[in-house]
Each structure stands twice: as C-alpha cells, then as structure tokens.
Amino acid sequence: MTQAYFITGTDTGVGKTFATCALLHRLAGQGLRVAAMKPVAAGLDAAGLNEDVELLRAAANVHCARDLMNPYALRSPVAPHLAAAEEGLEIRFAPILAAFETLANQVDILLVEGIGGFRVPLGPDGDSADLALAMDLPLILVVGLRLGCINHALLTVEAIQARGLRLAGWVGNCVDPVMARREENLAALAGYIDAPLLGVLPWMDRPDPAVAADSFTWLPR
Numbered sequence: 407m408t409q410a411y412f413i414t415g416t417d418t419g420v421g422k423t424f425a426t427c428a429l430l431h432r433l434a435g436q437g438l439r440v441a442a443m444k445p446v447a448a449g450l451d452a453a454g455l456n457e458d459v460e461l462l463r464a465a466a467n468v469h470c471a472r473d474l475m476n477p478y479a480l481r482s483p484v485a486p487h488l489a490a491a492e493e494g495l496e497i498r499f500a501p502i503l504a505a506f507e508t509l510a511n512q513v514d515i516l517l518v519e520g521i522g523g524f525r526v527p528l529g530p531d532g533d534s535a536d537l538a539l540a541m542d543l544p545l546i547l548v549v550g551l552r553l554g555c556i557n558h559a560l561l562t563v564e565a566i567q568a569r570g571l572r573l574a575g576w577v578g579n580c581v582d583p584v585m586a587r588r589e590e591n592l593a594a595l596a597g598y599i600d601a602p603l604l605g606v607l608p609w610m611d612r613p614d615p616a617v618a619a620d621s622f623t624w625l626p627r
C-alpha cells in the first residue's frame with residue numbers, strides 16, 4: 407500500500423523541493439521505492455524543463471515519466487493561475503488526480519510538492535489547499551527558518567486544520583544562515599505546532615539533499 411504526503415511550505419522559496427529531495431533520499435535509504443510529483447510547476451528553462459521537477463527526478467529511485475510527475479509545466483515563473491492564463495490554459499484537478507493514481511502504483515512512497523505556500527490559486531477546481539484535499543493526503547509543512555516564519559507557520563497550520571486535513575509533520579529548513587535566536591524560534595514552533603518535527607535541515611553553502619537526508623530524526627507516519 408503506497409503512502410503519500412503533500413509537501414507544503416510557509417512560502418515560495420522556503421525549501422519544499424530541497425526538503426522533499428532530502429526526504430526521498432532518506433526513505434530510499436530505508437529500502438523503499440520512492441518518487442515525487444510536482445503537479446503544477448511555474449518556470450521553464452530554455453530546454454523547457456522546470457528546476458524542481460528535475461531535482462525531484464534526480465532524488466527519486468523510481469523513474470517516472472515527466473508528464474505524470476508534472477501534469478502542468480507552465481512557462482512563466484509567476485503565480486500559476488497567471489502563468490496558465492498566459493498560455494490559455496486552466497489548471498484542472500482531474501489530470502493531476504489521474505497521474506497521481508498511476509504513479510502511486512509504481513512506488514511505496516509518493517511525495518507531492520505543492521507550489522508556493524499552502525493557499526495558492528490554481529484554477530476552477532480551487533487552490534493548492536483544495537488540491538491537497540482532493541488528493542486526500544496528509545501534509546508535511548516545510549518552515550523556512552527566518553524572521554517572520556512563526557506567523558507564516560501558525561497561519562498555515564491553522565489553514566490546514568480548517569480544511570480538516572492532517573498535518574503529519576513539519577520540517578525546519580535553515581534558509582537564513584544568520585538567523586538570530588534560531589533555537590528559541592524552533593522551540594517556539596515546536597510548542598505551537600501539534601505535529602512531529604521531522605528534522606531541521608542545515609544551511610548548506612552547496613545544498614546536497616543526499617547529505618541533508620541524515621538530518622531527519624523522525625519519519626512521517
């Protein structure tokens with residue numbers, strides 16, 4: 407039976423991809439068949455590739471077709487509903503759910519990386535929170551550890567609970583190498599968030615998710 411998690415974050419650029427790749431490596435190290443989805447990606451390079459998708463593919467140990475991993479590959483690195491409109495597209499949940507079902511049959515663990523923060527508009531079927539609900543997945547919240555993250559984390563946790571979704575755990579990711587009072591901030595977050603802290607990923611001058619994998623002290627259930 408495949409276990410799947412929806413990876414959300416306190417914002418864009420907080421380390422959802424980095425943490426997802428690190429978790430893939432950690433779970434693969436447990437002998438599991440693992441892969442990830444990026445249902446909606448915004449921003450393609452000259453070759454038409456999205457950086458997140460390529461990093462997630464590299465961290466997986468099961469090879470999955472790009473169109474299943476990433477049903478919506480949008481050109482512009484902007485809010486996805488705007489990027490889709492530029493291309494005359496509407497982001498719909500049905501293709502994403504179908505791709506998810508196909509991929510889930512190929513792996514033991516499937517991690518689904520959201521886009522930006524928890525409540526990002528997508529299209530007529532709803533926003534990224536509605537997508538997590540439609541996929542009926544527990545969430546893992548990546549908290550980018552920088553001044554202001556407590557508010558963003560607690561607002562996100564509140565929104566997750568308001569949807570009746572389960573927060574399976576959270577990850578503290580050191581995105582600010584000079585953050586003041588980091589340990590006290592982590593303690594405050596741990597006191598407020600009623601879910602396991604899966605690990606604190608260090609700031610890495612050269613981010614290597616295979617190395618960061620060792621920072622997980624608790625694995626999601």
Ligand SMILES: Nc1ncnc2c1ncn2[C@@H]1O[C@H](COP(=O)(O)OP(=O)(O)OP(=O)(O)O)[C@@H](O)[C@H]1O
Pocket residue numbers: 415417418419420421422423424425458521522523579580581607608609610611613
């Ligand atoms: N712990 C870390 N140490 C050093 N650099 C990091 C760390 N975590 C993330 N980064 C870098 O910060 C940038 C943003 O990280 P990442 O792409 O994982 O964020 P994201 O939340 O997935 O963003 P998006 O919303 O665009 O998907 C990347 O360049 C990444 O390599």
Ligand SMILES: C[C@H](N)[C@H](N)CCCCCC(=O)O
Pocket residue numbers: 418447448449482483484485486521522523525526
């Ligand atoms: C393009 C960027 N890297 C992200 N993938 C998309 C972030 C969307 C954020 C939308 C918003 O909350 O304003």
Ligand SMILES: [Mg+2]
Pocket residue numbers: 422423424458519
């Ligand atoms: Mg990402």
